[in-house]
Amino acid sequence: MDSESICPECGAVLPTGQSCQELFDQMLFWEWESPPLSEVHHLMVLCFHLQHPHLYSPEGLAYARQLLDQFVVQGLSPAEVRQQNRAQVNSSNRAWKITGTVVSFGAYEHPVRWTMTAADVITGGPENYGARVHAWAQSIQQALTRP
Numbered sequence: 001m002d003s004e005s006i007c008p009e010c011g012a013v014l015p016t017g018q019s020c021q022e023l024f025d026q027m028l029f030w031e032w033e034s035p036p037l038s039e040v041h042h043l044m045v046l047c048f049h050l051q052h053p054h055l056y057s058p059e060g061l062a063y064a065r066q067l068l069d070q071f072v073v074q075g076l077s078p079a080e081v082r083q084q085n086r087a088q089v090n091s092s093n094r095a096w097k098i099t100g101t102v103v104s105f106g107a108y109e110h111p112v113r114w115t116m117t118a119a120d121v122i123t124g125g126p127e128n129y130g131a132r133v134h135a136w137a138q139s140i141q142q143a144l145t146r147p
Contacts, residue, residue, distance in 0.1 A: 010051035012117035023118040024048050027133075030126045037126065040133040042078045043071060047136045048118055050144070053106035059096035061106030063088075065144060072141040115139045 004013050007020045014020065027048075031038040049055045050064055067085075070076045076084070088094070100106055116139040124132040 007117070009054065010114055010117050012051075012114075012119040014119060020048070020052065020118055023122050026122055027118065027129070030129055034126060037129050040130050042081075043137045044121075044133050046071070047133065047140055050140055051114055051117060053108060054100050056106035057097045057100050057104050058106050060098040060100065063098070064106075068137065068141050068144070072137050112143050114143055 003016045005016055005018075006012070007014055010020060012020055012023070014023075027044050031041055031044075046064060046067055050061075050068065053061050056064055067081065070081050070084070071078075097104070116136045118136075121129065121132045121136050
């Protein structure tokens with residue numbers, strides 16, 4: 001009988017022996033296997049990293065939260081966001097790192113209660129992937145703006 005484990009960072013309920021990283025890899029595989037699914041790649045990576053904030057630097061986490069707002073609230077496309085933010089994230093202009101390190105990593109001031117995780121996206125299968133990633137992004141945006 002399979003049992004479950006809980007991701008200590010995002011709270012996802014995981015089948016024993018699986019990690020959130022493996023769920024992330026599964027979603028990447030689906031996108032590779034079926035290129036139309038990659039239309040939500042920008043949201044999938046952003047969502048996963050926002051729920052695992054140690055992957056970002058503190059500044060990277062703040063920037064990622066702005067990106068989520070641009071995609072979900074403002075409805076901007078990846079191309080529009082790239083054009084709008086090009087100078088800000090250009091490595092020759094940027095004085096901050098995006099990726100977290102052992103000594104400098106992103107964290108939320110207060111615990112965030114996520115209502116949807118990568119595990120929920122995976123359970124929908126590849127046939128529902130795009131809609132579930134959009135729902136995931138909306139749920140994260142709501143959780144991060146909840147008082």
